[in-house]
Amino acid sequence: MKKVLTLLLTLCMVLSLAACGGKDAGNDAGSSNNDTSAPADTGSDDASGDAAPSGDTIKIGLYATITGPNALAGEMAEKGARLAIKEVNEAGGVNGQMLELVVYDDKSTPEGAVRAVTRMVDVDQVVAMVGSNSSPNIVAASQITEDAGVLQIGCGTSPSYTNAGYQYIFRGTANANLPNAAFVDAMTQMGVTKVAILSIASENGVSGVNSTKELMPDSMEIVCEEQYQPTDTDFTGQIAKVIASGADGVILYGTTSDSALAIKQLRSNGYTGYIYGPEALGVPDIINVGGEAAENVIFGSGAIIPASIDDAANDVEKAMLTAFVEEYGEMPVSDVVYRGYDSAKLIAIALQNTSDISDPDAIREAVLGITDHEGIAGTYNFSDGSGDGLTTARAYIVNGGKNVLFADWLAENPQ
């Protein structure tokens, strides 16, 4: 017993001596000052103190779900952002300074996001970062970037992290409320009255379904509401219930891979009606995986990956897709690529317009000053301070193996 105590005491003494000896004054106050330092305490402030870029390049961070169940989306976000940064640098950089992208994996967990963001803020000392495509991960890391005053433009769609009072967090894609509103609107036009909802039991599914329910008009009645776990592969039970409910429209709220599976199983179990959902249903994969089953899927989205470059919705999208194919040799497979691209471009514009890139508030002002940036997902306008830059999304329908604008399709096929 004595031995152990002696050992531990030695350890503590050495540790504290060495720690105090090695630390600078700012840190020391944090660990030894017991009562006087309430808010401006410890570590978090010393990092923001010298966020000045090192050398000639400006470091931009990115964290996304590079590994884990959503690896595909993370990879897309990274590729999109890399492309954007490359274009900015080729066009002369930001006020003559080159941008350098630092990429970390958040491992699809909030814990991973916290580690990655702390590392970017403290070690790499980035001035801004592209936030994860997973919204809970952005929420988990929000306190770190807020404390350090580092700009974060997120790729997640959940409403949770904008309109939440954050100073330095913005969104580089459409708030999920917009695509939701678009497909609910399509449902109204299709005359749906009895709705069945099948959704994934994750943040994305739960917040999406809540927002959809709020948007639904009173004429629609929810007759069935079912959930599945992210790891589930078989939805027989849920789908039997959905079909038995006699709904005339099914809302499918999930991520890309499980949505494809659910569509297939809905069809093979005999559901022939229309399936509605968010932008997750708009990726080319749904048509590939779901095949014929994907016909008559209606979804809301800010932007979609077209079948070919020529089908691009606007010039920005066409240019980006051309560059993407040139760089990576194939078309992107998910709209997350647009989110990474738009977010990185928005950061570059904000830094370009900032008077002083070492001042977080100047950067924030510059983002708020973006009022008419033509991104892929639409025209960004951040001036209202909510953190959201887009106000519109459109509905599409899968028709003949292609994504068609719902409005055009409805005009040709009046219901």
Add this chain to the structure above:
Amino acid sequence: MLLTLVIGALMLGGIYGLVGMGYGLIYKASGLMTLAQGDMLMIGAFLGLTFYKTLGLPFLVSLLLVMVIMFALGMFIERVLVTSLLAKGAQTVYVILCTIAISMLLQNGAMFAWGSNVMQFPSIFGVSSVNILGYEIMPERLLALGVGIVAMLALHFFMQKSKFGTSMRAAAQDELAASALGINVPLTKGAAWGIASMLAGSIGVVVGPIFGVYTAMGSLIGQKAFASAVVGGYGNMYGAIVGGIFFGFVETFVSAYVTSLYKDFISFAILIIVMIFMPTGLFKEQVME
């Protein structure tokens, strides 16, 4: 609705049971535990996809090729990795760590080889559903059910009637006595691992068209299959099938009639209750320690 549910439950149960049989075989033959069975299923599915879709081979040929490759892979893992690990004096629990690492290697290896997309396994029959007694049923589900039954029968006759099957059973019962009788015990152990991964791999090929093929497809199936094997009485191959079907029914019917949100909660709770009353599973099995 009922028939759809029953077929769905039987199919799911068959998958759990067959993959679960692999756990039992491995345990009975070598007293070890693997956590990579689910990933064997995934690798089988990807290989099947490659042969069938990319190389355009007939479905049966693809299935047979996958079975051969998976057998070799299982054998390799036992003969090369596990045996040499044990030969170095590692405790048997470290084999679990080894299989955790193998599982990660397989998943990420598959990601590099085939990408992180969900891949489509083209329909084998060209129709999306057949009508049986007025119910719409996916023909691939019936195929999965059929392959499951055939595999189970084949394994039964192999283990009971063939010479090698008999030596495998003998080696599992008493290693020392078996080797004294001239049975090649290391070979039977390797074969058990081989057969286990072959089962999982071939199931992967038949469920590919139903579930799609992606790197994480095996993780939950592997876990449920393990549960089936244990409920059935670990090491008893028929027990695993019964356990699997039990699980398939509980899961499907709970989500259809009770709650889909707490589906796993309820099925695992039932499992715990079963284990309280039958701590050695439905069928008691003597195994090598």
Add this chain to the structure above:
Amino acid sequence: MQTLKSNPGAFLKKNRYTLLALLVVACVAAWMLQERYLSMILDYICIYTIAVTGLDILFGYTGQVSFGHAGFYAIGAYTSTLLSINLGIPPIISILLGAALALFFGILIAFPASRLVKHFLSLLTIAFGQMVYTYIVGAAWLTRGPSGITGIPKVSLFGYTFKGYQSYFWLVLVAVILVLLMKRNIINSRVGRAFIAVRENPHAAAGMGINVAKYKIMAFGISAFLAGMAGAFYAHMVGFISPDTFTSTQSNMFMTMLLFGGIATISGSLIGAAIITVITELLQSFASAQTLVYAGFILVVLFCLPNGVVGLWDKARTMFLKRLGKKEVAS
């Protein structure tokens, strides 16, 4: 042995390698504390050490396997969070309450578990972990479901708030030291010997008059308590929890750390937690290949050190002492 206690010189001599190792650890830790990011790594190492120590008492000493420790980790994290947010209980107390609830569940699960062996036990613990996970996803009214809980208060003690990672380190360091001391005392006591007897041969242990079920339940309780405490420390450090953290991956990671460091040793859990945590951070540079490299690394280490890192340490020390002995004899 007894006389050594009162003789500081002999004590220092006998433990010089341990002391040297501690000195090196302390210097490295001190260097790491200068950076907030590195302090965070230290904090994680401490938190994982607590959880892995719990697992070691259960698995390493009593021989009961668990693949569901993320469940206890989650119970500790969520209980402490909810108590401190909803009822305003000071975190330092809610952490203990969270650990206590985990202890309760540990004992509850131990009643059926104490009758099970090997795979049946693995399955029971897997089932338990999955049930906890499904519950926190489903019970949105209580846990806010998959969206997670933000704004978890920081720990305060005597009017001082452990706000940053640097200051939090001192708190978790004290916790780790207490936990390791407790572990050492338990292992060297009657209870510890009973644990080992139960592990080595439950039948023989029962024959010697040891109440096997009682000690199995006790080990489960202690183990769950420590995992719950670690979870609570984690929640108050990060300030955000969501179900994604408490999947079976986390349980497997605890197991990997334990097996990697070496089972049934005092320092194994610390070494395992430290190495695995640092390795996962270093592997960030491999981007999408990192899991591949990580798995390869584990396999390689497994083949070179078949009984964990502590096994290597023992081997090296024996070899070193042998050589030293020879030299002394020669001179």
